[in-house]
Amino acid sequence: MKRIEQPVVIVVFGASGDLSKRKLIPALYQLAYQNLLPANFTLLGFARTPYTDDEFRELAREGVTQYSTAGFDEHLWRWFSQNLFYMSGNYDDLESFQALAKRLEELDAERNTGGNYLFYLATPPSVFKPITSLIAETGLCCRTSADHLRRIVIEKPFGHDLESAKDLNQHLLNLFDEDQIYRIDHYLGKETVQNILVFRFGNGIFEPIWNRNYVDHVQITVAETLGIGDRGGYYDKAGAIRDMLQNHMMQLLALTAMEPPVAFDAEDVRDQKVNALRSIRPLDPEEVDQWVVRAQYGPGVSEGQEIPAYLEEKGVDPHSTTETYVAWKTEIDNWRWNGVPFYLRTGKALAGKVTEINIVFRKPPLMLFANLIANPNTQVPPSNVLTLRIQPDEGIRLTFDAKRPGPAVNVERVAMDFSYSESFGKDPGDAYERLLLDAILGDTTLFIRRDEIEVAWERITRILNGWKMQEEKAAQAGKRLRLPRYAAGTWGPKEADELLARDGRYWRNPHTVNPRR
């Protein structure tokens, strides 16, 4: 990774919160561990909770001890912690921001930080607008700050539907230039997600078969074992579609489906991602049930932990119709992918924590060995599947059929594996490390551009509209909609299996020892 040359103050709004403690501060510490931060690096936390600098440092120390992948080193901590500062203020109050401007001036003078500021919005989205308005009003960041580094990093969720996303984009673009706005999606910071592009476009052998002539279908799974825990208040308003599908999974889809960029730079890569997203077939809300399955978890056990039914979780409306699981079949209407279904699924309280992309290749034109396969299913599934394992056990696997040694011709499914940890001797670093560094260095490649977020929301809002229509219909009939259920600790509802079974396919469940199931 490249070292940051120029000094910078990172202002973290919402610094008293979970993201700051679990992700941002440990990621900065890890950058310090790798000697990637500038000598006079400075972090100024800003939130309403009244902490002193020392109290904030204590909070940060807890975060680093618990969550840093670099471990805890007392000597490094002493250097790192003396660069952390804190001030309290309100997110919608001009005086607080004037005080912030004054504090930044002092820090500039004391620490020679050159007037370079990166503002990180690690707060709930309800205060994104007031914070950015006041940053602009106090002149801390505006279009004319060209002489200094002045950038805004904005966390997800970016809007809750197309209209609100457009509205937030418009608000930001009234105040700042697009290249000052860093819309974050932490999946793009994951090494294995970035590797999708290297794998596809850095090698000569995969791209020629990466299309409708060879690919039968694509499956993208982002499964989590935990329930919603104590995030009921947030999650019940978001659901799986807004929490995961609109952002992380759309990005995985775009990177899998996109055409090669002209060059590996921010605009070219994002142009191609936008084209891929625009090629997703727009869904007719009336037909939502043909393409999308939603469900909620019931009680069960996942990874040895008892999980209550979603409707009994703290902060959840007992009549909620918010989905904790969503499966979506879509098609990409372009030359490369015409007729190849993409199946996406994500959910909480599932049987495994895993993110993977499966490229399932077509069967050979003639199945010469179909009757020689040991214990075949009634229907012989395609044997060649390329699995991009995003997490955990990051790597790539290709399954194929081979002859089992012996005088008879017996065919068995085997695999070729690439493992990150085996090949590179270490696990991939944390996504926030990479993204923070890129934001400071001014590289927007791994951040979401305005049009990207809007086209993703456009396709997702069609699904949301379909569900809304169903709810309105039920209400008119005096009924309450009840979502399908799946037991916590399983791979999801039977309706999701049926979505694929209708096409003669099945979900390839990760961790399946025998890839034939």
Ligand SMILES: NC(=O)C1=CN([C@@H]2O[C@H](COP(=O)(O)OP(=O)(O)OC[C@H]3O[C@@H](n4cnc5c(N)ncnc54)[C@H](OP(=O)(O)O)[C@@H]3O)[C@@H](O)[C@H]2O)C=CC1
């Ligand atoms: N936590 C995570 O793992 C992830 C978080 N995110 C996103 O990052 C952002 C921050 O997340 P997280 O740290 O978990 O959030 P928190 O709920 O911990 O909020 C962060 C801080 O914001 C302030 N805050 C909380 N609620 C409100 C409110 N209603 N109005 C104004 N201020 C409030 C609090 O600080 P104070 O009261 O001191 O002002 C709090 O410490 C969110 O947008 C979230 O969606 C994205 C991916 C992962």
Ligand SMILES: O=C1O[C@H](COP(=O)(O)O)[C@@H](O)[C@H](O)[C@H]1O
């Ligand atoms: O953004 C989010 O992502 C996490 C999953 O992230 P991962 O890096 O652990 O795969 C998810 O748990 C959370 O609900 C969502 O807000």
